[in-house]
Amino acid sequence: MAYLDELTDRYPSLEPVKESIRESYEILKECFSSGHKLLVAGNGGSAADSEHIVGELMKGFVKRRQVPEDMVRRMEEIDSQAGKELAAKLQGSLPAIALTGHPGLSTAFLNDVDGLMVYAQQVYGYGQKGDVFLGISTSGNAANIHYALVAAKAKGMKVIGLTGKDGGKLGRCADAAIIVLEQETYKIQELHLPIYHTLCLMLEAFFF
Numbered sequence: 001m002a003y004l005d006e007l008t009d010r011y012p013s014l015e016p017v018k019e020s021i022r023e024s025y026e027i028l029k030e031c032f033s034s035g036h037k038l039l040v041a042g043n044g045g046s047a048a049d050s051e052h053i054v055g056e057l058m059k060g061f062v063k064r065r066q067v068p069e070d071m072v073r074r075m076e077e078i079d080s081q082a083g084k085e086l087a088a089k090l091q092g093s094l095p096a097i098a099l100t101g102h103p104g105l106s107t108a109f110l111n112d113v114d115g116l117m118v119y120a121q122q123v124y125g126y127g128q129k130g131d132v133f134l135g136i137s138t139s140g141n142a143a144n145i146h147y148a149l150v151a152a153k154a155k156g157m158k159v160i161g162l163t164g165k166d167g168g169k170l171g172r173c174a175d176a177a178i179i180v181l182e183q184e185t186y187k188i189q190e191l192h193l194p195i196y197h198t199l200c201l202m203l204e205a206f207f208f
Contacts, residue, residue, distance in 0.1 A: 003205065007198045014191060016181060021195060023176040024160045025202050031132045031158070032207060037095040039126055039157075041119045041148055042136030045189050046162075047100040049136055049196065056200040057094040065092030065208045092208055097126060099148070119148035129156030137161070138188040140168020140179070149173055162195065164188030 004022060008015045031038060038057065040050040059065070067090050076083030099122045106118045113121075123133055133152035135145040140163035149159050149170065161167070161174030164182050171177040180191045 001202070003198050003201045007194055011191065011194055013181065014195065017178050017195075020176055020178045021198065024178060025199055027132060027158050027160060027176055028199065028203055029206060031130065032094050032203065034130055036128065036130040036132070037097065037126075038132050038134060039097050039099055039123055039152075040134045040136070041099040041122075041145060042162075043142055043144065045185075046136035046138065046192070047098075049162075049189070049192055050098040050100050050134075052193075053134070053196050053200065054096045054098045056197070057096040057203070059093065060091045060208075061200055061204050063204055063208050065204075067092065094203060094207060099123070099126075116144045117147050119144050120151040123148045123151040123155065123157070127152055127155040127157050131155075131157045132160060133157050134160045134162065135170055135174070136163070136192065137168065137170050138164045138185045138192075140165065140170035140172075140177075142170075145170060146173070162192055164191075 001022065004018060008018050028038065040053050042050045067087050072083065072087040075086050099119050102122070109115070109118050109121050127133065133148060135149055137145045140161065146169050152159050159174045161170035161177040163170050163177060164180040167177055167179040171179050178195060180188045182188045182191065
């Protein structure tokens, strides 16, 4: 847990949420260890954070995530040249999907049904028991995140909340809630980034 200790050394204000970060890490570790995936969503700056998290998990972050030898062999059996090129450049992934990046589906559901339930629809469609939903909301009260949380729990998924202020509904309902002790949205978001970077570093260190 050296990365977690380093985080709180650099950001002493995060000491009160150290245990909830550790708990969130354990939930994610179990998810990926059992072959499941992470779904992430947020609004505004938190939507950008959702994409950022997926970027750190789906490719190398600080490590070169080498493709396993059996995968290299199978690719080379299909096409020797392409297999060698893929083996040199592909990187190990922890499967994660940002629910923010599907404009065709999102706008269709918004137009035809209800825009506040776009994330819930994707959780319902993508989610499986054993997956994890990470909801990001600085207030903890974003309606679309709450709908997604309800859908996730009904699917048998674990829910992690990354929030601030008093945690709101997300803080109360999530299986693990990291509630940054700030009130201003931008200050909460400034602390969310080192938190999710640390979670990604910890996961990469374990799996790769």
